[in-house]
Amino acid sequence: MDYFYSYLILAEIYVLLGLSTNLLVGVVGIFSVSQAAVFGVGAYIVSDFLLSGTLSFLPALAVAAVACIVLNVLLTLPSLRVSGDYFVVTSFGIQLLATAVFTNWTGGTGGANGLPGVPPPDLFGFPLEETRQILGFTTVAAGLGCLAFWLAMRAPYGRLLKAIREDELAVAAAGKDVLRAKVSAAALAGAFAGVAGGVYATYMSFIDPSSFDLDASVLLLTMVVVGGARTLAGSIVGPFVLLALPQLLQLVAIPTTVAASARQLLYGVLLIAFAVFRPQGLAGERL
Amino acid sequence: MRMSRFWLAAVAAGALLGAAAPARAKTIELGALLPLTGPGAVIGTEQMRGIQFAVDELNAKGGIDGDKVHVIYDDDQAKSDQAVLDFNKLVSLQHVPMIWLAYSGPTLATAPLATRRHILILNSGAQSDALQKASPYLVNTLPSTEEEVKVMVKYLRAQGKSTAAVLYENDAAGIGGRDDFVKDFKAAGGKIVAQEPVQFGQTDFRPALLKLASAKPQVLYVVTTVGMVPLADQLHEMNHKWLVAGTTFMNNPQVIADPNAAGLIHTQVEANVSPALMAAFQKKMGVEMGFFSRQYYNSAQMIFIILDHMIKAKTPITGANMRTELFKIKTFATPVPMTFTSNTAIVPIAIEEMKNGTEVTITHSVAK
Amino acid sequence: MLLLQLLVNGIVTGCALGVVAVSFALVYATTRIFHIAHAGVYTLGGYLAWSLLAHGVPEPLALLGAMAGCTVLGAAIQHFLYAPLERRRATHLIVLIASLGALAVIQNLIAAVYSSDILEFTIPWASAVVTLGGLRLTGAQLATLALSLAAFVGMLWFAHRTLLGKRIRAVASNPFLAEITRLEPRAVYVTVIAIASAVVCIPGVLVPLDLGLQPYGGVTPLLTATIAMIAGGVGSLGGAFLFAVVIVVLQNLSLLVMPGEWSIGVTFAIFVVFMLFRPRGLFAAG
Numbered sequence: 001m002d003y004f005y006s007y008l009i010l011a012e013i014y015v016l017l018g019l020s021t022n023l024l025v026g027v028v029g030i031f032s033v034s035q036a037a038v039f040g041v042g043a044y045i046v047s048d049f050l051l052s053g054t055l056s057f058l059p060a061l062a063v064a065a066v067a068c069i070v071l072n073v074l075l076t077l078p079s080l081r082v083s084g085d086y087f088v089v090t091s092f093g094i095q096l097l098a099t100a101v102f103t104n105w106t107g108g109t110g111g112a113n114g115l116p117g118v119p120p121p122d123l124f125g126f127p128l129e130e131t132r133q134i135l136g137f138t139t140v141a142a143g144l145g146c147l148a149f150w151l152a153m154r155a156p157y158g159r160l161l162k163a164i165r166e167d168e169l170a171v172a173a174a175g176k177d178v179l180r181a182k183v184s185a186a187a188l189a190g191a192f193a194g195v196a197g198g199v200y201a202t203y204m205s206f207i208d209p210s211s212f213d214l215d216a217s218v219l220l221l222t223m224v225v226v227g228g229a230r231t232l233a234g235s236i237v238g239p240f241v242l243l244a245l246p247q248l249l250q251l252v253a254i255p256t257t258v259a260a261s262a263r264q265l266l267y268g269v270l271l272i273a274f275a276v277f278r279p280q281g282l283a284g285e286r287l
Numbered sequence: 288m289r290m291s292r293f294w295l296a297a298v299a300a301g302a303l304l305g306a307a308a309p310a311r312a313k314t315i316e317l318g319a320l321l322p323l324t325g326p327g328a329v330i331g332t333e334q335m336r337g338i339q340f341a342v343d344e345l346n347a348k349g350g351i352d353g354d355k356v357h358v359i360y361d362d363d364q365a366k367s368d369q370a371v372l373d374f375n376k377l378v379s380l381q382h383v384p385m386i387w388l389a390y391s392g393p394t395l396a397t398a399p400l401a402t403r404r405h406i407l408i409l410n411s412g413a414q415s416d417a418l419q420k421a422s423p424y425l426v427n428t429l430p431s432t433e434e435e436v437k438v439m440v441k442y443l444r445a446q447g448k449s450t451a452a453v454l455y456e457n458d459a460a461g462i463g464g465r466d467d468f469v470k471d472f473k474a475a476g477g478k479i480v481a482q483e484p485v486q487f488g489q490t491d492f493r494p495a496l497l498k499l500a501s502a503k504p505q506v507l508y509v510v511t512t513v514g515m516v517p518l519a520d521q522l523h524e525m526n527h528k529w530l531v532a533g534t535t536f537m538n539n540p541q542v543i544a545d546p547n548a549a550g551l552i553h554t555q556v557e558a559n560v561s562p563a564l565m566a567a568f569q570k571k572m573g574v575e576m577g578f579f580s581r582q583y584y585n586s587a588q589m590i591f592i593i594l595d596h597m598i599k600a601k602t603p604i605t606g607a608n609m610r611t612e613l614f615k616i617k618t619f620a621t622p623v624p625m626t627f628t629s630n631t632a633i634v635p636i637a638i639e640e641m642k643n644g645t646e647v648t649i650t651h652s653v654a655k
Numbered sequence: 656m657l658l659l660q661l662l663v664n665g666i667v668t669g670c671a672l673g674v675v676a677v678s679f680a681l682v683y684a685t686t687r688i689f690h691i692a693h694a695g696v697y698t699l700g701g702y703l704a705w706s707l708l709a710h711g712v713p714e715p716l717a718l719l720g721a722m723a724g725c726t727v728l729g730a731a732i733q734h735f736l737y738a739p740l741e742r743r744r745a746t747h748l749i750v751l752i753a754s755l756g757a758l759a760v761i762q763n764l765i766a767a768v769y770s771s772d773i774l775e776f777t778i779p780w781a782s783a784v785v786t787l788g789g790l791r792l793t794g795a796q797l798a799t800l801a802l803s804l805a806a807f808v809g810m811l812w813f814a815h816r817t818l819l820g821k822r823i824r825a826v827a828s829n830p831f832l833a834e835i836t837r838l839e840p841r842a843v844y845v846t847v848i849a850i851a852s853a854v855v856c857i858p859g860v861l862v863p864l865d866l867g868l869q870p871y872g873g874v875t876p877l878l879t880a881t882i883a884m885i886a887g888g889v890g891s892l893g894g895a896f897l898f899a900v901v902i903v904v905l906q907n908l909s910l911l912v913m914p915g916e917w918s919i920g921v922t923f924a925i926f927v928v929f930m931l932f933r934p935r936g937l938f939a940a941g
Contacts (some may be wrong), residue, residue, distance in 0.1 A: 002404070005378030006372055031748060059855075078930055083688050090930040096878070100920025103457060112458040114367070116395045116417060181757040194671060200368075205394040208459070210366045218755060222658050225752050246362075247368075247376060261767040263362070264324045268759025272736065275753035280744055286746070323765070325871060328771035457916050486918040488775065490866040493664050498910045516775050517867050524784045524793055541775065547782070626931045 005131045007243060012135075012142040014220075016196035016237035018227060019149045020189040021220045025038055026229030026284070027153075028185045029165040030079045033217045035090040035193055037098030038075065040212030042068045042197025044102070044109050047207060049120045057121045057202065072190025073183055080179070095214050103211035114208025120203040134203055139197060145192055150232050152188065163186055164228075211256040226274055228284015237283045246272070294651055297421075299594070314355045314593060315604060319378035320363045320370055320393060325367035327512060329392060330579055334389050334412055335360055336572050337583030340455040342602035343571075345591055352598050356591070367396035384606040385590065387583065391415040391459040397509065400421035406606040411586040412579055415463050419631055424610060427631040432460070432510070435534045436467040436552040438636045438652055443506055446476045448530065451477055452504035454495055456511040457484040464510030464534060481503045490517040496525060509533040510565075515542040521641045538639075538646075540575040548641045552649065557635045558582050560622045574615040581623070589613075656789050658911070664905035667796045670803035671858035676880035676887075676895040677810050678851040684816055684890045685847045687826040688737055689747065690755045692820055694873030695761030696852045700725045700859030701868045705774055706841075714778070722856040729852025732757055733845045741928035758874075766870040774868040781864050795865035799858070806857045807896050813850075814892060827890065879903075882926050 017039055024030045027219045035182050049060035068216040075094055078236045079087045102109050109115065121137060152158050160181050163171045180193045201207045219242065227238020251261040319338055338358055346355050359381055363370040370393030377383045378400075386401075388394040389412035389533065398421035401408045408425050410418060414432040443451070451472055455461035456581040461484070469479050481502035487519035492514070501506060507529050509517065519542055522531060530552065537553040551555040558581040568576040568584075576584070593612045594604065602608050618626045624634040675697060679863060703724045707717035736757060740750050781795035814820040824841045864874075864897045880895075883902055887894025909918045 003375040006375040009374060010368065014926055017794060025748070078927065084679055085683075085687075086885060086930065087670065088689065088751070090884055090927055093930075097920050097923040097927065100917065102924070104916045104920070110461055113415070114392060114395065114419070114459070117399075189915045193891075196464065204371055204396060205399050206367055206369060206392075208367060208392045209366050210392060222752065222755075225749070240581075242374075249373075258936075259327075261324055261763040265760055265763035265767065268756045268763065271756030271759065272753050275745065275749045275756060276736070276743075279743070280748045324766065328766065329773065332771060470918070483910070484914070486919070488872070490869075490871060491668065494661055494907045494910050495915055497657055497660055498665075498915070514773060515866070516773065520782055523792055524782070526784070526791065 002131050003105060005135050005249070009131070010242045011240045011243050013196050013200050013203070013221065014243060014270045015236050016145045016192045017220055018223045018235040018239045019145050019267070020192035020196070022224050022227075022229060022235045023192070024076065024147035024184055024190040024225055025221065026234075027158075027161050029166065030076050030093065030186070031084070031088050032037050032076065032096040033088060033221060034098065035077060035178070035220050036212045036216035037095050037250055038068050038072050038190055038193040038215070039197045039200070040098065040102055040207075040209070042194035043201035043207050043212070044115070044193075044197075047115045047201045048108065050119050050202070051115065051117070052098075056125070057198075059125065061195060061198040064198045065191045068119040068194025068197070069187045069190040072193065073186045076182070076186040080182070084239070092214070095151055095217050099209055101214050105241045109209070110125075113204065115201075116206045118201050118205045120205065121199065138199055138203070140196060145195070146232055146236065147181060148188070149235065153230075157181070157184075162168075166172055189233070222271060224281070224284075225271070225279075228281025229286070234281050234284030238281065241282065257265065290651075298311065302377060309398045315351070316358045316381055316383050317358050318356050318378070319360045319375050319382035319388075319588070320380065320386055320397070321360065322365035322393075323360065323362035325364040330412065331362075331365070331389060331609050333579040334387070334575045334583045335569075336574070337386060337576075337580035337585075338587050340568055340572060340576075340580070341587035341591070342396070343585045346627055351591060351595050354594075354598060356594070358387075358399075363390075363393050368390045369393075370396050371400065374400055374406075379408055385409060385487045385609055387411065387586070389413060389579075391418060391463075394418060394425065395421055398425050401425060401606075404606070406611075407609045409590070410526050413460065413584040415459050416467070417463075419629075423630070424606065425630060426610070426613060426627070428589065428625060428634075429535070429582060430631060430634060430636065432464040432534060435466045435556065435636055436464065436471050438473050438638065438650075439508075439532055439534070439554045440471040442638055442650060443472070444477060446530075448479050448505045450480045450504045451506040451508050452466045452480055452499040452529075453482040454492070454499060454511065455482065455484055456487055456508075456513075458487050460510075460512055460536070461487075461510045467484065468508050468510070470642065485514075486510060486552075490514045492518050492521045493596060496521060497528075500525065500527060504529055507531045510536065513546075515539050516545055517547035518546050519551065522551075535578065538578045540577055543641055543646055544644050546644065549643065550577045551641045552638055555637045556582075556587060557637055557638045558623045561586070564622065572650045585621050585623045587627075589625065592616065592619055592621070593602055658753075658789055658908070661907045661910065663790055663792065664672070664796075665904035666793070666841070666900060667800045668862075668907075669903035670807070670896075671799050671862050672857045672876055672880055672883070672903055673802045673848075673896035674810075674874055675855055676681055676883040677892050678886075679877065679880050680884040680889065680895040681814070681854075682848055682851045683884065685690060685823055686733075686737070686844050688754070689748075689751045690732075690737075690754055690873075691759065691846070691877065692750065692757035694731055695712070695758045695856060696725050696729050697855045697859040697877065698765060698870060699728060700763060701863035702769055702774075702870075703856075704860040705769075705863075705868060708776065708778070719730060720861055722767075722853045724817075725852040725856040725859070726849045728761075730845050730849040733848040737848075737884030738841065742814060750828035753788060759805040762870050762873070764818070769868075769870065773869055774863075776864045778864065779877070783921035793865060795861065799861040799865060802857055804830045805836040806854055807892075810854060813891060819846065831933040840941055879922075882922075884927060886926065 021035045024032045044113050046060045049055040078090045125267040223238035223242050228234025322328055342356050351471045362372040362557055363373050374397045386406035388408050388410050391413040394410050394413055401424040402422045411428040416429055416431045416433050417610050453465050455465040458558045481499050483496055483499050533553040535556045560581050593609055596612055625634055639648045639650050640649055698723045703721035706719045707720045733832055737802045786790050826840045836903045883899035884895040887898040
């Protein structure tokens, strides 16, 4: 049962990240390949507070959320200056820079050794040690995230964001504040990523830079592609499918020495297949 | 309809076969979480070969008292979150009592789970100092880097070397080794004149080596896990004058065979197996039996001894019982003998020098 | 002396990276495809050459054979992947995802066939050391320098002096106009990727000749090359090459003033700042 629970917990954490990435990439059209960096900052902030004992879990999570809001807004600022592929490369750069900081700033992140022994999450002094309790907590967190996303998309604000992606000039000409809309979307995406990071660190009890690297960012992007852009359903389906995939691929019988590469290869084939045959993903709209 | 009838027939046939087999013979399933793709795959695959060779050999001989052993391999890509997910899968779905691990990150990440779920986890690859106290259920079959560093520092000082530079890999293994060396070498009265990192998987060592060379050290201490052949070649092309020293990480058949590596010395967690075994391995796997293959082969032999004791005593095969049995047996006459007074095996550490395509042992000592 | 040796090593590696940047820039400027699978083509080149050498093929022929293999792979990616995507009017993001997928397929096929071990070329002249004044360079480094410069000059000559090159530049500057003037952008795209693949095979063989082959080793060079392309201004082949050399030289020299673990981080930090203040590059064409 724990296996299934841990799958659900990780999938729910990734749903928050999927919402974050979808908001930026799908909804606003800011092609970020550095969401894992923001995720990591959230994780390290919560871990540092809990390990030093200065704050308990919920206040630490709040601090992480605020920090990630600020950070994400800063990171998406270049998208106002440069567009398209230029921002992609800038974003790649931000991600590699973040990895360098996570790996080398030993004081704050434990460096390449990572931070072992992060305490489990607690609610008002009541620690959540059992996997089932953590699952309950992540379900509530992911549920709240989904609700926020849904409400935002339904509101006039959501329509404004969509309009910006379709035709930014027209929206600006209509007298709407494009900058404010973009910045607030980035802020919301930052909050999701920060909370996801904090929950992740406390659930795993150990974090190191490898969980927040370029591969992780690409995985998040893939989740949006496979799930489908811009929809709530897509943001939920993507993480659940992509985390289940490696487990399902384990069942494919391949000679052991090449099995692992063959699985990764199948994963590449799936990416291509989605791009060519189903760009709207499983439950979304076309990117 | 036809399909379901087929399945029914298959299940019935399976049941019959099961019934026909002797009641005792069964398969003992164990797990292994290794990096099988990504940059860590070089080492992960070598480790997998070691385990699989031991298992095949055992099963060909009829298993343990008739019971076959089967190892389920999962690829954690040396990443901690993937390792946690795979760990839970192996334990909850496949009900394995013990799991092999490699690399510090995944091992440290799964250690609290092992404590909670009473699963024996066995590390025969990573040497971070943090692994010593991570979990009572984590057993290390090779000493930490710290133990190796102590042996080397003592040797270097005895040789009258007083200045050293450190080249280290910028990850848990490399940084741990650097910290230990810097601390111990200074404590022994030596001086560290320069240190420089390289990224994991990087094979262009020239800039770092040039910078270190400009500090004119007597000794270059190297703690990197991959890329030893390019390192040996680039050291050679610099025509350097210093003594190059390293840890077990340096032991790699290709490096030893490389004439440019002549004169390199390193501490070696002893993992010598018989030439006959090396030859059999080479024949079956098509590659030389590297250090990590030998380590995991050896720890597999240890597990077989534990299982043998448990089956004879009819002890249920659980993680907790395996752990108890391990400390009860304490000393294992495996190809590389091991003794456990703590979670980390006491094994001999030698200092070896590379010479004419082979290695020559300079000294022997035992950690702790 | 240290400074000089670091500088020369940086120039050698930088020239190899420069060829990667120039070939990527040619593809990007013409097709606007962020062809990240180019990293896979680069990696495959080295492995093909290694296999050919292992079967006793003479060295120059092994290089040409590997280049032919890369050409086929590059053209196939364009024909079977990018062209159908374009017909379906896929967005940039989708094409990038498909390219990432292709990269994963290539890298893991290589890993499955050759294993993930670092493979070494065993060519005596490549590891022989040549002393020039106080400088020490290996045969592989000298070959890298010579062939990379030749490839770069060849590319410049091709783009500016040949009819096909002019056609490519016409398509790059205005695909729509090229379409109506019957320059057939689609045929040009296949040609461009094929040529770029053949060219990227040169550093793809020479760098591993010096430093060894790894199946997952192509991504960092490609990303650094992309940065060089953008810093140099998209469309300027000379700018891409020059910046590739500058970036690598600076990474090498930065060791003199700071610890090496920060050199990659600082490279990208400078780049991000650069993008904020001068996003069109220093030598932007047009």
